[in-house]
Amino acid sequence: MAPPPPAAGDAAAAADQDGKGRRHRRRRPDCAGAGARLLSLGVQAAVMAAALALFLLFAAAAAILLLHLVVAARAFRNQRHGGAGRSRYRVPETSYTPSRAGLSPADLRFLPCFAASASSSPELCAVCLEAACAGERWRALPACGHAFHAACVDRWLARAAACPVCRAAVSASVS
Structure with a gap:
């Protein structure tokens, strides 16, 4: 059976019914689209904030690692060159202290020499x-005697x- 034809005053009601006589609610396109757009912008903002936070986290970790490497390199350089930052784990010095740096060429001439023989x-x-x-x-x-x-x-x-x-002390004896 077909629904009865709407009355003249029921034009708006007739527009809300489908062919089977059921009523539908009419949506306003302005409100539904604005809510979806607002939700989409909120999700995009949250994703961008998370990406920015991850970037800053990795940048801070890289900066700390670089600072650590610079400090370690300076400590290593100071240890190698004997600077003020000497290592406290160095080998203790021996009791040997020469009286002077070395012998002069004149002193070396007084030391005994010999020719090696085939033995x-x-x-x-x-x-x-x-x-x-x-x-x-x-x-x-x-x-x-060495x-x-x-x-x-x-x-x-x-x-x-x-x-x-x-490490016996060597002195040139003039004879």
Whole structure:
């Protein structure tokens, strides 16, 4: 059965009914769209705030890591160069203190020299770690008797007036 035709005054009511006679509520397009847009803007703002917070968190972590690396590099550099920030875990100094830095070239000439001979047990120079060859010039230190290549021990004695092996003080005796 078909619904009865609407009366003349019921034009608005007829517009709210579908073909089967049921009434529908009419929505205002202005209100429904504004709420959805407002919700969408709120979600976008929340996502942007979260992204900005994550960026700032990672930036702060990177800054702290960089600061740590700079401080560690400075401490390492000061330790290597013997600056004011020396390590408290350094090796204790020995009781050996030479009277002066080294021997002069004139003092080195007074130290005894000898030519190495071919023997069954060749000596080893403790400075350069090479064995003695026949005819090489060697120098024996008078205080301890240790012997070395003359060129090797002369360079050593120019820097420190002590035996490279036992640290016995070396002095040139004029005879």
